[in-house]
Amino acid sequence: MLFEVKDVYYTRMRGTPFAVEALKGCSLTIPEGKITAIVGPTQAGKSTLLLTLLGLFRPSRGSVLFRGQDIHQAPFDLEALRLRVGIVFQSPEAQLFEETVGKDVSFGPRRKKLAPAQSRHLVQESLEAVGLPYEEFRTRYTASLSGGQKRRVAIAGVLALEPEAILFDEPTAGLDPQGRQELLALLQRLKTEHQLTIVLTSSSLADVAMLADQVIVLHEGRVVLSGSPRTVLAHAEELLALDITLPEITQIALGLRSLWPALRCDVLTLDELEEELVRFLPHAASQETQLSSP
Amino acid sequence: MIEISRHISFGQYVDNGSRLTRLDPRAKILCFALAVAAFTYISQFAALALCLFFCLFLQWLSRLPLRYVLQGMRMFISFLVILYAFQVLFYTSSTQATSVIWHWGVLTISWEGLMHSTQVDLRVIFLYYLTSLLMLTTSLVDLADGAEALLRPLRRLGLPVHELVMVFVIALKFVPLLITEVERLSIAQATRGVRFGRGNPWQRIRALSGIIVPLFMSGLQRVEMLSTAMEARCYRAGYRGWRRSKLHALQWAGADSLALACCLLLCGLLVALNFVSPF
Numbered sequence: 001m002l003f004e005v006k007d008v009y010y011t012r013m014r015g016t017p018f019a020v021e022a023l024k025g026c027s028l029t030i031p032e033g034k035i036t037a038i039v040g041p042t043q044a045g046k047s048t049l050l051l052t053l054l055g056l057f058r059p060s061r062g063s064v065l066f067r068g069q070d071i072h073q074a075p076f077d078l079e080a081l082r083l084r085v086g087i088v089f090q091s092p093e094a095q096l097f098e099e100t101v102g103k104d105v106s107f108g109p110r111r112k113k114l115a116p117a118q119s120r121h122l123v124q125e126s127l128e129a130v131g132l133p134y135e136e137f138r139t140r141y142t143a144s145l146s147g148g149q150k151r152r153v154a155i156a157g158v159l160a161l162e163p164e165a166i167l168f169d170e171p172t173a174g175l176d177p178q179g180r181q182e183l184l185a186l187l188q189r190l191k192t193e194h195q196l197t198i199v200l201t202s203s204s205l206a207d208v209a210m211l212a213d214q215v216i217v218l219h220e221g222r223v224v225l226s227g228s229p230r231t232v233l234a235h236a237e238e239l240l241a242l243d244i245t246l247p248e249i250t251q252i253a254l255g256l257r258s259l260w261p262a263l264r265c266d267v268l269t270l271d272e273l274e275e276e277l278v279r280f281l282p283h284a285a286s287q288e289t290q291l292s293s294p
Numbered sequence: 295m296i297e298i299s300r301h302i303s304f305g306q307y308v309d310n311g312s313r314l315t316r317l318d319p320r321a322k323i324l325c326f327a328l329a330v331a332a333f334t335y336i337s338q339f340a341a342l343a344l345c346l347f348f349c350l351f352l353q354w355l356s357r358l359p360l361r362y363v364l365q366g367m368r369m370f371i372s373f374l375v376i377l378y379a380f381q382v383l384f385y386t387s388s389t390q391a392t393s394v395i396w397h398w399g400v401l402t403i404s405w406e407g408l409m410h411s412t413q414v415d416l417r418v419i420f421l422y423y424l425t426s427l428l429m430l431t432t433s434l435v436d437l438a439d440g441a442e443a444l445l446r447p448l449r450r451l452g453l454p455v456h457e458l459v460m461v462f463v464i465a466l467k468f469v470p471l472l473i474t475e476v477e478r479l480s481i482a483q484a485t486r487g488v489r490f491g492r493g494n495p496w497q498r499i500r501a502l503s504g505i506i507v508p509l510f511m512s513g514l515q516r517v518e519m520l521s522t523a524m525e526a527r528c529y530r531a532g533y534r535g536w537r538r539s540k541l542h543a544l545q546w547a548g549a550d551s552l553a554l555a556c557c558l559l560l561c562g563l564l565v566a567l568n569f570v571s572p573f
Contacts, residue, residue, distance in 0.1 A: 012299050012532040013299070015300065015361060015362060015365065016300055016303070016306045016362050017310060017358065017359065017360075017362065036447060051481070054485065056481060056484060056485070077420065078465075079487060079489055082484065082485050082486075082487060083486075083487050086485065086486075087485045089481075089482070092477050094480050094481075094482060096482075097479055097482055097483065097504075097505075097508040098508075105408075107483075107486055108486045108487060111488065112487065128412070143511075143515075157486065158485075158486075161486065168405070
């Protein structure tokens, strides 16, 4: 297990009139080398959870373990953890602070005091991993980039730290459908090519159902459901009640339930839905063969 | 460093429906001006004690957690302590002979220096408290409306009152925005290996310097966004023969008159006490 969260409580803006209890007894585990999606409606505590994992927020109760070690106990080096586990924030503007792309991406390597040649190599590699040509983007001003490009630069900045895991806060928010597909493909590639552990949050299962190995559903600071995307989707009606967007296929399956109440709704692809429908319409299969035979 | 806004309450508005938040902003600003004038005038400890009681009374009325308000003053007070040291060490009085307690080179600690500096700093603390309480209990719009209504007579002299008030209020309310911005930048840098609040003072200052430039950049961007948004909504400060209308017209109520009367009474008491009191 990369991370273990045990019964964590955290109140944001504690001691002020704006105090919000963000995490209330949250317990979960994040396995290594997998993609874990944390799904929940707004105000469920997703972003707070990510910052708590990195030790940026110190829980008022409970503990966070990184490879079995409590991150708030004395011998543990929090700064070292933050270099090994990167985070990409929801809005890329929240992350970029240098003037040019090259300077921003190289911030981490320079912090690590790497040799200039090595740092340059890392920057080039990271920028190209996110699909931005190094020579073209190195001297561009971060303020002049488009939203999608900024997000990529932010990811490159984290990749340049050579992390073991990256946490993504709502990576697909505010992207157009194509940008969303590209980003999800990038996440998949990071997992397979760089053997990275990936944790992402989302308010919709539509994007992450195909991508994630494990889904954790968060509501009001607590875990309400967890398991493989299929196990979680089996509770489609509860998810809808929590205002979580479902994949289109699941929505269709859920709609068809008014006709066949026993229809499974944990389907991920059109083919699966078709198979499921055929189960209920025995003559449909024969009709189809008739149509396709001549 | 990560949740600094927790510790800085200056410029925040807490809408808790207390008596103070419900007062007419004009009454609050008038009372505030009166109290500031009186607090600045007094020079006796007995009068300062009365100020303390007045502040405690306001604190009770505001229903704000005392810890929150005091926490907000922590940074300010640590700054004041440094000032206090300088004041005491370099105190020179032209009128009276000083009773020296300790002397070394140009540095002197005298009884009068201690007393005088304590008074000045107590006054500054009370003034800071009044200012932050005014902002904690008054929203941006109310503050602007109230100030504008009070300064309206100056328009006859050709002063652009509305614009001036607007600029002033925006400047005040940028404080919490800038604090959030510092928070954002320090999180972004902490996640990429910067250590805040560690190491010797020089290293700490170095770590902070990386925040200043991006802070200015984003501050300017925000200003640009704000002005675009104002223009997009056809904001006009007002020109000849055209007046802005208000969604919430200010209404002077009995409580406002009472507050003003109490404040006048307090000022009178403070001035009188200042005359009478032997110390």
